[in-house]
Amino acid sequence: MPPSTPxxxxxxxxxxxxETSRKKFLRMMGGGGAAAGLSVLLAACGGDDKKTASTSxxxxxxxxxxxxxxxxxxxxxxxxxxxxxxxxxxxxxxxxYAEAAASGMxxxxxxLALAKKFGETEQTHVDxxxxxxxxxGGTPAEKPKTAFGKVIEGGPEMILMTAATVENxxxxxxxxxxxxxxxxxxxxxxxxxxxxxARHAAALNELVGRGFKGGGALEGSVxxxxxxxxxxxxxxxxxxxxxxxx
Amino acid sequence: xSTYKDPxxxxxxxxxxxxxxxxxxxxxxxxxxxGAGSLSPFVSGAIAQSGGGDxxxxxxxxxxxxxxxxxYEEAxxxxxxLSDDVRKLAKELGDNEAEHVxxxxxxxxxxxxxxxxxxxxxxxxxxxxxxxxxxxxxxFEDTGVSAYNGAAPMIESKEVxxxxxxxxxxxARHAALIRLKRxxxxxPQPFDKTxxxxxxxxxxxxxxx
Numbered sequence: 001m002p003p004s005t006p007x008x009x010x011x012x013x014x015x016x017x018x019e020t021s022r023k024k025f026l027r028m029m030g031g032g033g034a035a036a037g038l039s040v041l042l043a044a045c046g047g048d049d050k051k052t053a054s055t056s057x058x059x060x061x062x063x064x065x066x067x068x069x070x071x072x073x074x075x076x077x078x079x080x081x082x083x084x085x086x087x088x089x090x091x092x093x094x095x096x097y098a099e100a101a102a103s104g105m106x107x108x109x110x111x112l113a114l115a116k117k118f119g120e121t122e123q124t125h126v127d128x129x130x131x132x133x134x135x136x137g138g139t140p141a142e143k144p145k146t147a148f149g150k151v152i153e154g155g156p157e158m159i160l161m162t163a164a165t166v167e168n169x170x171x172x173x174x175x176x177x178x179x180x181x182x183x184x185x186x187x188x189x190x191x192x193x194x195x196x197x198a199r200h201a202a203a204l205n206e207l208v209g210r211g212f213k214g215g216g217a218l219e220g221s222v223x224x225x226x227x228x229x230x231x232x233x234x235x236x237x238x239x240x241x242x243x244x245x246x
Numbered sequence: 247x248s249t250y251k252d253p254x255x256x257x258x259x260x261x262x263x264x265x266x267x268x269x270x271x272x273x274x275x276x277x278x279x280x281g282a283g284s285l286s287p288f289v290s291g292a293i294a295q296s297g298g299g300d301x302x303x304x305x306x307x308x309x310x311x312x313x314x315x316x317x318y319e320e321a322x323x324x325x326x327x328l329s330d331d332v333r334k335l336a337k338e339l340g341d342n343e344a345e346h347v348x349x350x351x352x353x354x355x356x357x358x359x360x361x362x363x364x365x366x367x368x369x370x371x372x373x374x375x376x377x378x379x380x381x382x383x384x385x386f387e388d389t390g391v392s393a394y395n396g397a398a399p400m401i402e403s404k405e406v407x408x409x410x411x412x413x414x415x416x417x418a419r420h421a422a423l424i425r426l427k428r429x430x431x432x433x434p435q436p437f438d439k440t441x442x443x444x445x446x447x448x449x450x451x452x453x454x455x
């Protein structure tokens with residue numbers, strides 16, 4: 001039973017009210033069926049108070065029995081690991097934008113608004129992936145302890161350059177993981193996040209002036225030319241190490 | 247605020263075209279060059295392919311890429327008053343689309359299929375000025391992203407899926423760059439929408455002749 005819908009304030013609120021879009025999105029999120037799918041959707045959409053939404057809407061669906069193997073057929077432990085991997089990266093991104101926005105380092109209003117918007121999107125990805133792991137009967141990865149201090153102290157240019165690189169990394173990570181996903185529903189959801197990471201990456205690399213092709217592997221608005229290159233989990237973890245607190 | 251359905255996309259949707267007709271149209275226009283006598287094998291080939299799994303999806307993608315490549319090529323030749331930076335971007339995007347056409351054609355052939363030919367196109371008033379060009383480019387790129395994202399989960403081969411993922415990432419980057427030029431949010435939603443093949447066909451049919 002869906003909770004009563006508040007006045008629509010976001011695209012996802014709109015989605016919750018629109019029958020056809022909702023069906024499409026539920027198909028996309030899939031996993032534990034319509035009820036669980038809706039809880040994922042509502043947990044993700046919360047607008048200004050997403051934290052309360054994510055707890056209150058979970059109760060509607062039967063919790064998946066933890067530890068039961070093969071409960072949902074095609075989406076086994078492999079998918080849980082991949083979603084947790086994505087969750088960890090999204091935690092990292094969301095935390096970085098949150099710290100950067102709160103630091104007061106970004107003075108340009110438009111840039112600050114963009115950073116905030118991107119950060120909200122990453123937080124929505126966190127909420128959604130976290131709910132998805134639960135739907136699959138898994139244990140969500142914990143929020144990693146991060147170390148962005150030096151980057152943020154480096155000022156707005158270093159912050160944006162780092163964000164641009166990290167978004168390219170995120171896009172490459174999703175691309176590398178997509179082929180390993182077993183469930184079509186999880187794959188569809190991952191792809192719909194993958195292209196958003198790519199949008200973020202292109203926009204930020206353009207804004208920091210790296211140009212179309214850019215310089216290094218993760219630098220540029222379309223850094224790999226016509227065909228984006230995937231990265232393996234090992235390659236991605238190597239790149240994010242500097243941002244993790246030891 | 248953006249709504250979930252792109253109103254600009256909705257405006258150009260028309261009713262009553264199926265995927266088979268879409269593929270047939272793409273091949274028909276190529277047949278027209280060869281001559282009326284060779285039309286029927288092309289059409290039956292296209293319709294046969296429309297039930298053909300990965301090859302069908304690849305041909306669907308190829309038609310979209312042909313459309314995008316032609317769009318940028320014409321834009322560079324015809325758009326009045328293109329600024330230098332938009333011209334440079336259109337060239338870069340068009341070059342990427344042309345590479346996608348080549349790669350998809352090769353992928354279809356290596357899978358034992360027959361690649362559709364370039365469709366005949368008519369972009370109407372899209373090149374009246376830079377603003378109009380960017381608006382149409384925005385529609386094509388966002389449609390491309392939603393088309394790949396919608397079709398990709400149906401792909402059977404991991405290799406083809408990898409290729410589609412690699413291309414859709416580039417389409418999403420294009421969409422963001424065009425959106426920035428328009429002063430629009432580069433990533434309007436936290437999850438990119440997906441379109442079914444039929445929805446995409448409806449959206450792009452007005453540009454095929």
